[in-house]
Amino acid sequence: MKCSTVSCASELHIGLLPPRHREPRNNAAAVDRAATWVGLGIAEIGAMVGGLIRQGRPLPVVLTTLCQLFDATVKGYASSVLLLDRTGASVRNATGPGLPTSYMTQLEGRRVSWIETVFGATINAKTPMIVLDGASDTLPEGQGAAIAAPPGVRLHEASRILSLTGEPLGVFAVYQRESHPEVTCCHSALISQFTHVASAAIERMRCDEALKRSAALLERTQQLSSTCCFSWRVETDDISWSKELCQLFELDPADEPVTIELIGARIHPEDFPSFREMIERARRGVSDFEFEHRLRLPDNSLKYLRVVAHGTRDQQGQLEYTGAVQDVTHRRHTEEALAKLRAELALAARATSLGVLTAAIAHEVNQPLAGIVTNASTCRRMLAVDPPDVEGARETARRTIRDAERAIVKRLRTLFCKKGATSESVDLNEAAREVVALSLGELERNKVIVRTELAGELLPVQGDRVQLQQVILNLLLNALDAMSGIDDRPRQLVIRTERDDEDRVRLSVRDTGVGFEPQGVDRLFDAFYTTKGSGMGIGLAVSRSIIESHKGRLWATPNDGLGATFSFSIPCRPQEVTTGVTGARSPGAIRASALTNAEERHVRSV
Amino acid sequence: MRVKRPLVSVVDDDESVRESLPDLLRELGYSVRAFSSAEEFLASDSVRETRCLILDIAMPGMAGPDLQQELTSRGQEIPIVFITAQADETVRARSIEQGAVECLFKPFSDTALCEALNAAFRVSSAIQRPGEIT
Numbered sequence: 001m002k003c004s005t006v007s008c009a010s011e012l013h014i015g016l017l018p019p020r021h022r023e024p025r026n027n028a029a030a031v032d033r034a035a036t037w038v039g040l041g042i043a044e045i046g047a048m049v050g051g052l053i054r055q056g057r058p059l060p061v062v063l064t065t066l067c068q069l070f071d072a073t074v075k076g077y078a079s080s081v082l083l084l085d086r087t088g089a090s091v092r093n094a095t096g097p098g099l100p101t102s103y104m105t106q107l108e109g110r111r112v113s114w115i116e117t118v119f120g121a122t123i124n125a126k127t128p129m130i131v132l133d134g135a136s137d138t139l140p141e142g143q144g145a146a147i148a149a150p151p152g153v154r155l156h157e158a159s160r161i162l163s164l165t166g167e168p169l170g171v172f173a174v175y176q177r178e179s180h181p182e183v184t185c186c187h188s189a190l191i192s193q194f195t196h197v198a199s200a201a202i203e204r205m206r207c208d209e210a211l212k213r214s215a216a217l218l219e220r221t222q223q224l225s226s227t228c229c230f231s232w233r234v235e236t237d238d239i240s241w242s243k244e245l246c247q248l249f250e251l252d253p254a255d256e257p258v259t260i261e262l263i264g265a266r267i268h269p270e271d272f273p274s275f276r277e278m279i280e281r282a283r284r285g286v287s288d289f290e291f292e293h294r295l296r297l298p299d300n301s302l303k304y305l306r307v308v309a310h311g312t313r314d315q316q317g318q319l320e321y322t323g324a325v326q327d328v329t330h331r332r333h334t335e336e337a338l339a340k341l342r343a344e345l346a347l348a349a350r351a352t353s354l355g356v357l358t359a360a361i362a363h364e365v366n367q368p369l370a371g372i373v374t375n376a377s378t379c380r381r382m383l384a385v386d387p388p389d390v391e392g393a394r395e396t397a398r399r400t401i402r403d404a405e406r407a408i409v410k411r412l413r414t415l416f417c418k419k420g421a422t423s424e425s426v427d428l429n430e431a432a433r434e435v436v437a438l439s440l441g442e443l444e445r446n447k448v449i450v451r452t453e454l455a456g457e458l459l460p461v462q463g464d465r466v467q468l469q470q471v472i473l474n475l476l477l478n479a480l481d482a483m484s485g486i487d488d489r490p491r492q493l494v495i496r497t498e499r500d501d502e503d504r505v506r507l508s509v510r511d512t513g514v515g516f517e518p519q520g521v522d523r524l525f526d527a528f529y530t531t532k533g534s535g536m537g538i539g540l541a542v543s544r545s546i547i548e549s550h551k552g553r554l555w556a557t558p559n560d561g562l563g564a565t566f567s568f569s570i571p572c573r574p575q576e577v578t579t580g581v582t583g584a585r586s587p588g589a590i591r592a593s594a595l596t597n598a599e600e601r602h603v604r605s606v
Numbered sequence: 607m608r609v610k611r612p613l614v615s616v617v618d619d620d621e622s623v624r625e626s627l628p629d630l631l632r633e634l635g636y637s638v639r640a641f642s643s644a645e646e647f648l649a650s651d652s653v654r655e656t657r658c659l660i661l662d663i664a665m666p667g668m669a670g671p672d673l674q675q676e677l678t679s680r681g682q683e684i685p686i687v688f689i690t691a692q693a694d695e696t697v698r699a700r701s702i703e704q705g706a707v708e709c710l711f712k713p714f715s716d717t718a719l720c721e722a723l724n725a726a727f728r729v730s731s732a733i734q735r736p737g738e739i740t
Contacts, residue, residue: 363664366691370712371622377716378630396629403622 042193045069049201059083059205063095063198070174070194071098078153078175081161081198082107088168099175103150112171152178157188159195161202169202219244226327232309234283234319239263248305248327250297268294268302282321287311289321292328304332368403375400426465428497428507429454435472436495446480446491453496459572461505463550471543471554475509475566478539482513482564489562500569504552508567515564516556524556543568611637612727613655617647617673618662618689623712627660630716634723644668648676656684658726663690663697663709671701678705685726689714 048069052062063081070079080096094107149155153175161170172195222228228245232238241251241258249266251258260279267275271293282289288310295303309323379396382389436443436450443450461468476493483491492512500506516524525544540554547554552570559565614636616627621642628638636658641647644661645668659677663670670688677684688701688709698709707729708722 362693363691366693366712367620368622370689370691370714371620371626373713373715374623374626374630377719378626378633381630381633381716392629396626399625403626 042197045194046197046200049197050204053201053204053208059202060093060095062201062205063093064097066194066198066201067095067097070190074190076177076179077156078177079194080104080173080175082112082171082173083202084112084168084170088112096173099153100150112168149175154178157191159191161195161199163199163203169199169206172198226330228325228327230323230325232321232323234321236318245325248303248325249295266295266297268296270294282309282311285311285319302329303327304329371403372400375403423462424465425460426463426468427458427460428468428505429458431465431469432472432495432497432507435469435476439473439476442477442480443493446484448480448483448491448493450493450495453494455498458497458499458505459503461550461570461572463570464546467546468550471546471568472507472509474539474543478566479509479511479513479563482511482515484513486513503572504569505572506567506569508565510559510563510565512559512561512563515558515562518558521556521558525554540566611635612657612730613637613639613652614658614660614723615647615652615656616640616660617642617644617665617670618660619643619665620662623662623689630719631660634716634720636723644670644673644676647673653677653682653684657730658707658723659684659686661686661688663688663701664692671704674701674704674706685729687719687722687726 045066049062049066052065060083063083067079067081071077078096078098080094080099082091083093083095084090085092090109090111091107092109094104096104156174156176158171158173160168161172163169172191174191218229222242222244228242228248230242230245231240237260239258239260246252246258249263251262251266264272264275274291275293278289278291281287288308290306290308292304292306295305297303304327306326306328307323308326309321311319311321313319375396379393379400382393382396432452432454436452440450472495476495479493483493489512494508494510496508496510498506525540544554547568547570550570552568554566554568556564556566614631616624616631616638618624618627618640619642624640624642628640631638639650639652639656641650641652643665647653647659648668661670661673668676670690674686677686686706688698688706689712690697690709691712693711698711701709707726710718710722
């Protein structure tokens with residue numbers, strides 16, 4: 001194969017060697033020929049270059065050595081490697097130890113264009129149209145000024161260095177020294193072999209680089225997401241365990257190969273059964289798994305881990321899991337702190353709302369009580385004098401009874417009808433959910449299982465949301481108290497909402513507590529009536545006052561089984577009435593009256 | 607010699623207190639006037655004569671402590687017994703600290719009231735001008 005066969009006259013592209021991926025890999029004849037030329041076998045050159053790469057020498061150093069090897073091998077020729085950038089369009093790095101540095105520097109950053117050449121009869125390929133030698137005047141327009149070859153040499157051959165997939169990586173350019181005119185022939189096969197080695201070297205280095213970058217990226221990502229990775233070949237129990245994972249488990253990577261047993265020893269004893277179960281399940285067949293467990297480390301500290309793994313079978317049918325382990329300790333701690341904070345907040349909120357309510361009730365109760373007690377004292381004193389002031393005492397007693405009558409419940413009723421009460425559209429489901437959420441801590445402390453059975457599409461009611469929630473809360477706390485001594489059965493609480501008859505909504509709170517005596521049912525809602533050791537016995541009286549101010553009804557029924565159910569039922573907000581019109585007018589009636597108005601207007605305009 | 611019954615004024619917006627307390631006070635031997643608000647009391651001619659003021663803390667308009675301040679700024683040193691339906695120890699402590707003789711939580715017993723009045727009159731006699739007793 002001789003360079004002069006190329007049809008183009010330019011010296012720039014004197015020859016095109018078949019790209020590596022098209023060349024038979026074991027071209028024994030070519031290797032033999034090269035070997036006769038070189039004296040140093042091409043295989044040895046490959047090994048030398050490979051050695052440099054393994055030593056981690058940078059690519060320019062490796063390529064310089066390659067050129068030096070060529071130059072030493074072929075008398076009268078100097079070689080260079082032009083490394084292209086990733087786009088393959090310009091020279092990133094030019095190495096030519098046998099050529100003037102000034103010339104090599106000039107080539108760096110130069111654009112490379114590729115031109116179609118006909119090589120032999122069968123191969124159409126592109127050859128680099130590089131501005132290597134200014135002797136040529138055949139450059140296409142826009143290629144810029146040609147760079148003159150250094151004095152004393154002329155370009156002999158430029159060979160493309162291609163990757164296995166045919167991507168241009170660089171150019172291997174060989175120059176003939178005019179000082180050695182006697183050497184006229186440089187074997188193309190040799191150039192081909194060197195090009196091949198250069199290609200392998202560049203590609204290997206690029207792969208290493210990509211691998212390093214990807215490993216660095218993986219490591220950074222693992223650090224950022226507190227995630228480590230592993231793989232597990234099930235048949236052989238071969239476990240690849242990342243360095244970070246060893247750190248996480250506080251295992252010494254140098255100690256021994258990581259085994260399931262070693263991992264198991266770190267699992268928190270309480271989580272160990274589920275860990276073993278998961279391992280067994282994973283062994284049985286391909287299934288992705290995901291679970292959270294705790295680690296107990298040698299210093300007794302805890303870590304929370306989340307494991308996600310994906311199972312695959314290779315071509316031999318061997319099962320392998322690849323997975324990620326994430327340290328979620330920090331998140332868990334945050335969640336726990338949040339839950340604690342939420343519970344405290346709920347408690348504080350409840351204490352505040354109840355505190356406000358209790359204070360208001362105390363005020364309303366103590367006020368008339370003051371009058372009653374004062375009158376009683378007056379009575380006693382009137383009767384103690386001699387002669388007793390019977391008439392005065394009688395009058396005072398009369399006033400006392402009157403005060404008592406108008407006191408307490410009546411006053412409480414007015415308390416909840418005061419201006420402070422707002423009237424808005426209230427979704428009882430939402431109100432109940434909020435109360436349950438607020439009471440979760442209390443329910444948990446009392447070991448009460450709460451279940452909500454909330455009706456879908458519940459009509460809103462019109463009323464004071466906070467007051468209604470106080471009633472729900474009161475019923476809930478009463479249920480809790482009723483169950484506080486129950487140990488022989490589950491403490492269950494069911495909050496249920498449903499559509500009642502006649503456009504009413506009903507909410508009931510059912511418990512499995514001590515219940516109440518049937519004969520006591522009438523007194524349940526009386527103020528100061530209580531069956532509890534603590535408490536004023538005022539909650540239900542207040543609740544009834546609130547419900548009655550909402551035009552509703554509050555009642556109690558003993559359960560068929562154990563415990564009691566307290567329910568209230570209040571009218572729904574009339575639908576389609578948004579203008580503040582309340583009452584029992586049906587939507588039809590409103591439409592009819594609107595029509596009448598329109599008709600009236602029509603009549604007037606006529 | 608007839609001892610003039612010392613005047614005790616009651617200021618409370620609650621009607622039942624205004625009706626019941628004066629009866630008891632009269633039984634205890636005082637002359638009594640009742641007012642439904644601090645403003646009404648201030649506008650009356652009883653301010654100068656009052657030897658003891660039984661004053662509700664929470665009232666619409668001028669509250670009990672406001673009246674106390676107003677009297678102090680006017681130089682009217684009337685011993686005050688506060689009464690309140692809000693059983694709040696901090697309120698009680700503060701009012702005593704600011705010069706009240708006592709603070710009673712409603713409902714209060716006649717004994718507690720007598721003790722408070724006795725204390726008030728000890729204060730009252732200390733600041734009483736000579737020649738008051740006729």
